[in-house]
Amino acid sequence: MTAVTAVAAPERSGWKGLSPARRTMIIWLGGMFVLSIVRIIADADDLTSSGTIASTLRVATPILLAGMAGLWAERAGIVNIGIEGMMIVGSWCGGYGAWKWGSWAGIAMALVAGSLVGLLHALATVRFNVDHVVSGIAINTLAAGATEYLSIIFFKGQKGGGESQSPTGKGGYGEFDMPFLSGGRIGSWRSPDILGWFERQHDLPLVPDVAGFVRGLTSDIYLPTVVAIAIIPLTVWVLWRTRFGLRLRSSGESPQAGESLGVPINRLRYQAMAVSGSLAAFGGAYLSCVFTSTYRQGQTGGQGFIGLATTIFGNWQPWGVFRGSILFGFPTALKFRDEKNVPALFLVATIALALVAVLMLVRRRNVWAVSCLAAAVCTVIAYNIIDEVPSEFVAATPYIVTVIVLAGARQQLRPPAHAGLPYRPGDSH
């Protein structure tokens, strides 16, 4: 321990002394506060409207699922560059199943196909010791080629379908509003939309924002979204609270150590890859039968790689992946609602950077504080001169943020120690 951290210790012990739930609350409320201020200054009501929040959730879900796919694979020690390919397979199967039988069938079909592709990746990397990145790239190529080929065979010439597009799906997943909170129905009676009323009080600070946030989470809910979000606590429980999870993580941290205690490393890796593949494919199917109702070629558009970025950004932790997917989904959702709102994000970034600068100053990390302040000045200038952010920049944000996080906060990142390294059982003896 250096003197610097010792000085900063009192503040940190106060913060560390809080329970994790309370810390999360404070962070979310703080974030809402910042957004609220920006909404009033920039006069951008859509920044925290329930519509934006709901659409963020929808944009973020496939990214979240792809990120969880990355988490499951890497926690077991396998680098999964093939998430994109698995998503492509999932989106194709989703489109096919939704067209033939309905959305849930599409999702089910995607889960099965995705786990098969995941097992193929496991077969290559575990059984044949192929470099994980090479196998992932091959799977991406293979998935793109196979879905194009199958589309021509199954979709071409069908009503509404074509060489690169499936016919429209049947729909059939549930969609509902929460009663009392967001005006949902109980039977045929329509309950009052309490949050909706609060949300319209735009002159108040914070109140409409929190109302919009909660209403966004409780209105127009798609059941598949609920399932996707439920996967986060489920993953936390399985990976951190069960014996299976402990063993699986040991396979990612130190397979030799696990092996010496009798853990069947290879079997665990196959299982983890089956889960990883089906999660990624679920993300793909979400795009083709929940977010839209047709499969289109190129629909995934690199979201598998954004998912990979979220795995890193979320520090290989389920809730971190969730935060990352929301952060990466938010600008896109905002852009969908109204292009004019996007520049307000510069103001959000300014305030966030200023806060980090103060924190760094307190911790006496002056170089960081100065560079954060400089960045804050840049963003405030950007806010004042830029009227419309080119959509290319919105698209590139997740990648840029990831590179910056990787370059700047590497000490805080803790990837599974053995992810991506070659391993054969018995080699260490």
Add this chain to the structure above:
Amino acid sequence: MKRQQLQRAAVTAASSVLAVFVALLISAVILLITGKDPVKAFTTLFGAAGDTRVIQGSLNRATPLMISAAAVAIGFKMNLFNIGVEGQMRVALLATAVVGAAVNLPAPLHIALCLVVAMASGAVWSGIAGWLKVKRGVNEVISTIMLNFIALSLVAWAFDDFFRVESPNESVLVKTKELPKSAWFPDLVDRRLNGMLLVAIAVLILFWVIVWKTRFGFRLRASGGNPGAARVTGVHPQRMILISMLLSGALAGLVGMRALLGDVHAYQNNLAEQQGFNGIAVALLGRNHPLGIFFSAILFGFLGEASGKLQLEDIPKEIATIMSGIIVLAVVIINEAVKRWDDRRIQRKAAAELEKVSA
């Protein structure tokens, strides 16, 4: 000693050929399952090899693949995985299209300038990944993937906002200002085969000379093969990483030049798309050796060119993409299996000889 080397080379070549056959077999099964006739597909596909125009087209398609495979292979030699060839190529394409159209020079000089600009801009983009790796310890696989997407957005934005010109002849495709004639790379066979093929072959020869015949190449292979040992003998690992990343990016810059200088003569969206990614497959099949890369580039170029003929037989040409994916998987799996078998063979031979000595 010589004989052992020959044996190794033969085993390597045989395993690559085997991989291609396995891939063909699996593709045949896929064709059968989906109700297409594999015999007809393969006779159509390989029957096209007799057609001179197909041969020329294949060589033309193989040109960028040779260069991008060399770019990937130079990284592999040093245990670096440059997935960013696609992005580096894209940055170089726009930069060269803009610079090339802005100046007027006599023909050979103009082309030379374009190639230099392409190499420099590709190297700048790969240099970011190199810097991140050396200074910040960021894994190059992740950073080059991210930089690919950043390049895609950056180039699309710069093209859309600054460099696109409305075309005078009302063509639908929007392009940058056309390069003057002096920057056009001459064709070997008019409109069929571009002279960049010679540049690609020169790149492969140069690659062989640098990697196997120079001190730098020796150090490169040493740091790739055994970083610890290389370091002890005084090789500066950080510097080697940066140099090989820059070299790889410089080559990546050249990948798109066949399309830019030899074909379209202006930047447009989708120009040379995927040629950077496809180089990875070619490098893997070619086992990072110039000769192997040469032949596998021609094979992949041929698959791409001849697959068009399948359409006539009502077989989707995408089977060629599936085939290249399977080839990659098959080649790495078979390489690994063959390596294990070869290791065991050598161990057994050594054991037998030891027994003979002690007996």
